[in-house]
Amino acid sequence: MNHDAYATLRVSLEDGIARVTLDNPPVNVLNVALMADLRHLLTALRDDDSVRVIVFDSANPEFFIAHVDMSLIDTPDAFDKLAADLPDGVNVFQALGELLRHQPQVTIVKLAGMARGGGAEFVTAADMAFAAIGRAGIGQIEALMGIVPGGGGTQYLAGRVGRNRALEAVLGADLYDAETAERYGWVNRAVPADELDDFVDRLARNIAALPEGVIAAAKRAIVPKDLAEGLLREHDAWAGQFVRPAAERLIRGGLAHGAQTRDGERDLEGLLRGLA
Numbered sequence: 001m002n003h004d005a006y007a008t009l010r011v012s013l014e015d016g017i018a019r020v021t022l023d024n025p026p027v028n029v030l031n032v033a034l035m036a037d038l039r040h041l042l043t044a045l046r047d048d049d050s051v052r053v054i055v056f057d058s059a060n061p062e063f064f065i066a067h068v069d070m071s072l073i074d075t076p077d078a079f080d081k082l083a084a085d086l087p088d089g090v091n092v093f094q095a096l097g098e099l100l101r102h103q104p105q106v107t108i109v110k111l112a113g114m115a116r117g118g119g120a121e122f123v124t125a126a127d128m129a130f131a132a133i134g135r136a137g138i139g140q141i142e143a144l145m146g147i148v149p150g151g152g153g154t155q156y157l158a159g160r161v162g163r164n165r166a167l168e169a170v171l172g173a174d175l176y177d178a179e180t181a182e183r184y185g186w187v188n189r190a191v192p193a194d195e196l197d198d199f200v201d202r203l204a205r206n207i208a209a210l211p212e213g214v215i216a217a218a219k220r221a222i223v224p225k226d227l228a229e230g231l232l233r234e235h236d237a238w239a240g241q242f243v244r245p246a247a248e249r250l251i252r253g254g255l256a257h258g259a260q261t262r263d264g265e266r267d268l269e270g271l272l273r274g275l276a
Helices: 032-046 070-074 092-101 118-125 153-161 163-172 178-184 193-208 214-221 228-242 245-256 262-266 268-273
Strands: 009-014 017-022 053-058 063-065 106-111 114-116 128-133 137-139 189-192
Touching: 009 032, 017 032, 017 193, 032 092, 053 063, 053 193, 063 118, 070 245, 092 118, 092 228, 106 118, 106 193, 114 118, 118 137, 118 153, 128 178, 128 193, 153 163, 153 228, 178 189, 189 193, 245 268, 262 268
Parallel strands: 017 053, 053 106, 063 114, 106 128, 114 137, 128 189
Antiparallel strands: 009 017
């Protein structure tokens, strides 16, 4: 497998650990290129018995994955190629989360910046996530665009934090800091920013060094919940909102006022609330 073949990822392998750095400037939007690279990488690693742990981080200290590329509103067919071979019952965004959620390796997100929308869904789909205190932020911002999460977020989040807090996160559409996300159960643990690299590295190395078969046995015993019905409900809810005029107005307005730029993304919630 050629790990230099990715336009938006940096991949290295060492001692059973695949380290994947997302690098899609300026703010790591989840666009066609990043989604295609992630799907290709996860599919390639799925049958690689030499890899036991996959650690995801970002080349951008401020942003892990900003969110799904809002400019796709002008190119609705951009995902057609990715959608051509989807499993039954999921849309193109849900398919990425489900691929990650069912990965045979242990998947760990090192969250040192912000993850919103599709970025938050990716974090929540991983087996584990650890967030840097004072730097990390996570939120489902879709309601401020006139839609709801459509990439598995409603289902993954409810499983992590419970229905009441999932509704708070989806409808409140705020950015949660590392400590609050830990308290809610959205991430495994909030870690001092200067300790995050060492903490995740130690955990990944310890897991990768376990005796043969232990990881597979644990993942067989602690299986991901079957979300087939919930994902269908989520897709219908998302698609039903996406065609309404408010969604187009808010998404286009967000782009016109600085969404997907570094400055605009630092307070995207405030930017979008100002359009309401």
